[in-house]
Amino acid sequence: MSTLDIDVRPQAGPPRGAAKAAPRGHRRFGDPVFRVVALVCGLSVAIAMFTLAGVLIYNSWTAIGELGLSFLTTVAWSPNGGSYGALAALAGTAMTTVVAMVIAVPLALVIALLLTELVPPRVARVIGTGIEMLAAIPSIIFGMWGLFVLVPFMQERVAPLVMDSWLGELPLLRPGPMFQGGGFSILTAGLVLAVMVLPFITAFSRDVLLMVPRVTKEAGYGMGSTTWEVLRKISLRYALSGIVGATFIGLGRALGETMAVAYLVGGSFLSVPQSLFDPGTTIASLIALQFNEATTKLDISALIYMGLILFAITMVFQVLAQIWLRRARRTTGGRA
Amino acid sequence: MRKSSRRWRAIAAAALAVLLAVFALALAACGDDGEASDGSGIPGSGTANTIVGAGASFPYPLYSAWGSEYNSLNGVKLNYQSIGSGGGISAISAKTVDFGGSDAPLEPSELQAAGLMQWPQCVGGVVLVVNLDGVENNELKLTAELVAKMYTGEVDTWSDPALAAENDGLALPDTKINVVHRADSSGTTWIFTNYLAAAAGDVWTLGGDKEIAWPTGVGGKGNEGVAASVQQLKGSIGYVEYAYAKETGLVSTQLKNADGEWVEPSLETFGQAAAQADWAGADEFYLVLVDQPGPTTWPITGASFIMVQKEQADVARAQAMLQFFDWAFREGAGTAEGLDYVPIPANVYELIQSKWSENLMSGGSPVWPL
Numbered sequence: 033m034s035t036l037d038i039d040v041r042p043q044a045g046p047p048r049g050a051a052k053a054a055p056r057g058h059r060r061f062g063d064p065v066f067r068v069v070a071l072v073c074g075l076s077v078a079i080a081m082f083t084l085a086g087v088l089i090y091n092s093w094t095a096i097g098e099l100g101l102s103f104l105t106t107v108a109w110s111p112n113g114g115s116y117g118a119l120a121a122l123a124g125t126a127m128t129t130v131v132a133m134v135i136a137v138p139l140a141l142v143i144a145l146l147l148t149e150l151v152p153p154r155v156a157r158v159i160g161t162g163i164e165m166l167a168a169i170p171s172i173i174f175g176m177w178g179l180f181v182l183v184p185f186m187q188e189r190v191a192p193l194v195m196d197s198w199l200g201e202l203p204l205l206r207p208g209p210m211f212q213g214g215g216f217s218i219l220t221a222g223l224v225l226a227v228m229v230l231p232f233i234t235a236f237s238r239d240v241l242l243m244v245p246r247v248t249k250e251a252g253y254g255m256g257s258t259t260w261e262v263l264r265k266i267s268l269r270y271a272l273s274g275i276v277g278a279t280f281i282g283l284g285r286a287l288g289e290t291m292a293v294a295y296l297v298g299g300s301f302l303s304v305p306q307s308l309f310d311p312g313t314t315i316a317s318l319i320a321l322q323f324n325e326a327t328t329k330l331d332i333s334a335l336i337y338m339g340l341i342l343f344a345i346t347m348v349f350q351v352l353a354q355i356w357l358r359r360a361r362r363t364t365g366g367r368a
Numbered sequence: 369m370r371k372s373s374r375r376w377r378a379i380a381a382a383a384l385a386v387l388l389a390v391f392a393l394a395l396a397a398c399g400d401d402g403e404a405s406d407g408s409g410i411p412g413s414g415t416a417n418t419i420v421g422a423g424a425s426f427p428y429p430l431y432s433a434w435g436s437e438y439n440s441l442n443g444v445k446l447n448y449q450s451i452g453s454g455g456g457i458s459a460i461s462a463k464t465v466d467f468g469g470s471d472a473p474l475e476p477s478e479l480q481a482a483g484l485m486q487w488p489q490c491v492g493g494v495v496l497v498v499n500l501d502g503v504e505n506n507e508l509k510l511t512a513e514l515v516a517k518m519y520t521g522e523v524d525t526w527s528d529p530a531l532a533a534e535n536d537g538l539a540l541p542d543t544k545i546n547v548v549h550r551a552d553s554s555g556t557t558w559i560f561t562n563y564l565a566a567a568a569g570d571v572w573t574l575g576g577d578k579e580i581a582w583p584t585g586v587g588g589k590g591n592e593g594v595a596a597s598v599q600q601l602k603g604s605i606g607y608v609e610y611a612y613a614k615e616t617g618l619v620s621t622q623l624k625n626a627d628g629e630w631v632e633p634s635l636e637t638f639g640q641a642a643a644q645a646d647w648a649g650a651d652e653f654y655l656v657l658v659d660q661p662g663p664t665t666w667p668i669t670g671a672s673f674i675m676v677q678k679e680q681a682d683v684a685r686a687q688a689m690l691q692f693f694d695w696a697f698r699e700g701a702g703t704a705e706g707l708d709y710v711p712i713p714a715n716v717y718e719l720i721q722s723k724w725s726e727n728l729m730s731g732g733s734p735v736w737p738l
Contacts, residue, residue, distance in 0.1 A: 071379060072387055184601070187600070188602065295593065325453065325454030325455060325578060325579070326454065
């Protein structure tokens with residue numbers, strides 16, 4: 033599901049002469065066999081995606097028929113209270129994701145630039161390895177870390193500090209009716225998500241920044257540009273589409289992250305969080321928490337309906353990313 | 369040009385054929401799996417040497433301890449997956465397991481509809497745990513009304529006069545009460561809210577169920593999630609199975625029971641509740657064990673139930689399973705008490721056995737006694 037721009041269009045074949053030089057057997061069987069294998073693999077990805085969408089729609093049909101689009105505007109998820117709504121979870125998903133991206137994207141960019149342009153290669157390698165190791169940590173570990181370290185810290189230090197100052201009067205920081213001290217909250221979950229997506233965005237951004245041709249940068253310096261000007265006007269522009277791709281990979285992970293969020297976001301299914309310090313829920317964590325014990329057909333179907341919505345949201349973001357990339361490629365002059 | 373497009377078409381056709389063949393093979397393999405070698409339809413159970421169960425997480429420590437003991441004695445393996453009470457009921461209704469486990473009993477009509485029978489396998493207690501500086505284990509005293517008011521948000525600071533009235537001499541902080549409940553649907557919640565519904569009167573109007581539309585509080589995932597949340601949050605209160613409170617060293621509270629006495633949670637006070645249970649008078653063993661009478665009875669207790677299909681496809685499998693439960697009832701009491709579960713008394717087990725012989729059939733003949 034990567035949006036990284038890999039050109040898979042068939043390239044011009046090998047020069048005719050070269051092909052003739054190859055032994056006849058290879059020419060007759062090697063290429064066609066490889067093509068069949070590649071096509072099987074490619075088609076199976078597409079088939080997997082369409083069957084997945086099909087299965088989601090099929091299994092959520094009961095809920096779609098019974099709840100319709102009002103599922104999206106009903107706030108509370110409370111099957112025993114007879115209320116099936118996705119709005120609280122949708123709002124929580126949006127809020128945690130925005131928090132994560134607002135923190136992670138600028139930070140990742142700065143780190144990537146630091147690694148590629150500013151520090152000596154040996155130092156960059158050490159930091160780079162550290163970031164790649166961070167990317168390999170399973171999400172449940174982040175959940176545990178959040179639970180044992182970040183939750184008490186937010187509850188005892190950050191939340192009181194904010195609440196006692198003028199910051200606590202601002203719209204998204206003023207505690208709402210469900211406020212429970214701020215330990216388990218949208219903000220805590222968003223912070224952990226930021227730490228989780230940071231290594232992905234950093235690593236991909238660094239890789240595309242490394243692909244900026246030396247010559248172009250040298251030309252910039254040769255024209256008398258400062259480091260900042262070269263970074264901004266050459267490196268970042270050149271690598272823009274790759275960086276956007278990296279951002280969307282991070283976004284996809286933040287939208288769908290389940291266990292770490294389930295541990296930290298507060299598991300409050302009834303209302304749209306009024307504040308970053310309020311507990312809430314996200315689509316993925318709500319499904320994970322509720323699926324085991326969902327017994328009636330409508331319960332299960334409604335949960336799958338929620339999964340379908342998440343699927344649709346990620347698809348929309350992928351398509352938007354593709355459109356954006358195509359646009360960006362045109363304005364940055366072809367390559368990139 | 370034309371030639372290459374024809375070749376391309378041939379390649380596409382070949383690719384599609386390969387894919388279809390793979391799918392067909394996969395489907396065929398699934399079909400084979402669906403009918404396990406012994407015809408029981410239960411995956412991973414080639415012979416009667418493995419008993420497969422799934423359900424409630426609360427008795428899981430006990431069932432797995434029994435399972436490994438029984439395995440070393442008889443070579444029969446117990447595979448119990450703690451997927452939650454609701455999952456256990458779905459699994460046994462769909463006949464994908466030999467037995468299901470649930471903390472909430474099914475009503476006789478529901479059992480009838482699914483062709484199931486149920487019996488209690490053990491009894492345990494749910495306790496309230498708090499995280500308050502300077503408050504020791506079993507020091508804080510709570511009534512059902514107080515607990516209900518905390519969980520509805522009516523009492524929201526620890527310095528509330530209603531709390532102070534019951535806790536003379538205990539210094540309670542002037543901070544907010546952080547309420548912790550379960551975020552997943554759970555048998556523990558079912559027991560806890562049935563207690564509030566039975567004992568708190570008009571104060572608790574949300575009923576007793578596995579899942580509640582909580583007006584306040586944060587949700588933890590599983591008993592371990594609630595325990596961890598209470599541990600991390602100063603000024604919090606939560607409810608967990610006794611074993612989790614004990615394991616994690618959390619501070620539990622006293623409760624006022626139906627007789628108006630203050631009691632501390634322990635195996636003895638849970639046992640008093642179990643002793644009050646009138647299993648013989650309960651239709652299909654449907655019994656809610658909360659708020660039982662007696663001066664030393666812990667008020668929040670519940671039985672964990674086993675559910676099986678009345679019509680057993682395979683006599684050998686059914687008998688292997690019943691032999692395991694028979695052993696657990698007869699020999700497993702020590703293990704149960706070691707893990708803070710109250711075993712089912714012998715006279716109740718006799719009743720259960722008579723229900724086995726009445727209800728469990730295979731092709732028209734009873735599968736128990738052997």
